[in-house]
Amino acid sequence: MYDYVFSNALIVDGTGRDAYRADVAVYSSLICLIEKPYSLSARHVIDKPDLVLSPGFIDIHSHDDLEVLRNPSLLAKLAQGITLDINGNCGIGLFPMPKDKNDLISLSEDILGLYDGPFSWSDYSSYAEMIEKSGTGINLGFLTAHSALRLAVLGSDYARAAGDKEIEEMCSLLDKQLKEGSLGFSTGLYYSPCMFADKRELLSLLSVVKRNDKLFSVHHRCEGDDIIESVSEVLNLASESGVRLEISHLKAIGRDNQDKIDSVLSMIESARKTGLDVRFDQYPYEYGSTSLFSLLPPDIQHLSRIEQRLAVSLDNEREEIKKEMLSPSGWDSIYSLVGPDDIKMLSLDSHHELEGLSLTQIGRMWNSDPLDALLDILSDETGRAVMMDVTESMENLKKIMRHPLMGFGTDSLFSSSSPHPRTRDAAMHLIRKFVSEDKILSLKEAVRKMSGENADRLRLKDRGYIREGMKADLVLFNAEKGVVDTVLVNGKAAILDGEYQKTLSGAIIR
Ligand SMILES: [Zn+2]
Known part of the structure; x- marks a missing residue:
């Protein structure tokens, strides 16, 4: 029977x-x-x-690393038909465990959220065992995160390139996690501490990925003004090392950069013609969500939370920070790319009353410039701060959604009480919006992107x-x-x- x-x-x-x-x-x-x-x-x-x-849908880009320990059912995923998701993305993940657990906890909490339990694992095996013990409602795969490797080897002295011996140590740690069954390696060159890695470090780590025949997944350095240079950086890394490349949540951020997406797509297409195994994913919304602190300039981002809050509250430092955020030198300043109208507070532990408001609205309420309002919020914030921002045009999003190289990912974040809708609804939203309403994808194409395509990408046979x-x-x-x-x-x-x-x-x- x-x-x-x-x-x-x-x-x-x-x-x-x-x-x-x-x-x-x-x-x-x-x-x-x-x-x-x-x-x-x-x-x-x-x-x-x-x-x-x-x-069952396969979400190739997720951040459930701690959510599965908080809420093993992962009902938010199940309820949209997702039966497998891939975590440890954007260079943010929980193994191997560094000597000082607090380094990892404070670096990841805006993205992965808080967790009361003991961070008692040491490597991928013991982390996976811990999940298996409490159970999981859906299937899970994990990438090894670059930030965890850097913290494990460099400790809190991570705002620099690693030396030869340190790189070697990171490589052997990565090799161990991959051999234990981690599905690949992820970095987030936009975020600290991954942004401080030099090319030598990245290529060395990628040679380990290549040797183990695993996936390289990257949140690349600049999704705004310098998107062309940034995508070509990761294409070059992949072609020099020969790894399979997954570009995470592909989009061009900022009104002035929307016309760059065609060039980006054709760069990726030509790289494939030369034999590079590259593909990308994206969530089905023209707005994104990330840590509010990640809007600060790179030289502030690597500071501890307390130092960051101090920096934005000291008058002369604040002036420097504002200058750098308004005319950034070679990094994505979301504030200037997106603008204060289109940056909305999703959840603020120290300013609940501002949730749902844009920086422009908050500036008006507080009688201050919206950028000062942002820095005031950050100087007050003792907990987590998560924002939502309009990143790209609907026209571009449609181009990306129907592109044959696009695979489905949610980029779900469970770090705030009112998460971006992609967390609970991305899969069904994709079908409602892009199949039923706008008809830019047929159902069979959409389902392929949400299942078979991603399974192939991950080399899953069953x-x-x-x-x-x-x-x-x-x-x-x-x-x-x-x-x-x-x-x-x-x-x-x-x-x-x-x-x-x-x-x-x-x-x-x-
Ligand atoms: Zn990311």
């Missing part, structure tokens, strides 16, 4: 081919038979021919497609309305008829 049969299901199978009708039978953790409609029976028969059955013998990660949903009905994770119903089943059937993908 099968555990589940989806009867007469309309199957969009992740390959990009046309939808077809069949019965899909699940036994134990596997899709074990696909037959003509109404030919199979099972313990649970799901007969909803109006809904679409597709492979996920991402509806095929006999594959793991039964499945989502049944209303494609018109973008509503999830049923989700199976490794053959267990995590959501059934819209109801959460309190299962924790996810696994760590090594």
Whole structure:
């Protein structure tokens, strides 16, 4: 007897081919038979021919590293049909553990959020074991983060390039995590402390990635004025080292930079023609979200939180900071790229009353220049500060969404109480907005980007497609309305008829 049969299901199978009708039978953790409609029976028969059955969605860009320990169900992901996500992105992650845990905690808390439990793991194996012990609602994969490697080797003295011996040490740590099953290496050249790595350090680490045949994922240095130089930096790194490259959340930030996206896309296309294995991901929104402190100039970013707050409150330092933020020298100053109208407070631990307001609105309320208002907020902030910003035009977002090299990612952040909607709704939003409403993608193309394409990218042999013998990660949903009905994770119903089943059937993908 099968555990589940989806009867007469309309199957969009992740390959990009046309939808077809069949019965899909699940036994134990596997899709074990696909037959003509109404030919199979099972313990649970799901007969909803109006809904679409597709492979569970794969989110290739996520930040659930601590959320899975806080809330193992990961219901925010399940409820949008995501059955696997990849964490440790943007160079931000939790292993290997540095000698001083606080370095890692304070560097990552704006992105990964707070966590009361003991940071008791030392490496990828022990971190993964800890998750396995408390369970997970969805499958998870992890990249090894550059910032954790730098902290483990350089300690708090990380605002510099590493020396030969230190690079060697980082390489052997990276090698160990990859051998333990981490799926790749990520860096965030926009963020401290990754921004201080020189080319030699990066190429050495990438040679380890290459040797282990894993993925290199990068939040590149400048998504604004210098996007062309910045994308070419990572294309060169990948072609010199021969690694597979995933450019994270590809977009051009700022009104004046929207016309650069065509050149960026054609650079990536030509790199592929020369044999480079490069691809990119993006979340389906024209606005983004990150730490409010990351708006500060690079030479302030590496300071401790207390030093940062002091710097923005001292008159003469503040003047220097303002100058640098208004006319930045070779870095992305989001403030000047996006402008105060389009930077909104999402969550501020010390100024809850400002949540939802733009810097322009806050400036008006406080009778001050919006940039001063921003620096005043930062000088007051003793906890976490997360903002949302309009980054790109809808026209460009559509170009990216329908590009054949684009794979789906949410860039979900759970660090604030009112997160960017991408955290809870990215997958269904993509289908509602870009398939049903705007019709810039067909359903089969969208599903391919959200499943098979990402599985191939990650070299997963048993996920991402509806095929006999594959793991039964499945989502049944209303494609018109973008509503999830049923989700199976490794053959267990995590959501059934819209109801959460309190299962924790996810696994760590090594
Ligand atoms: Zn990022």
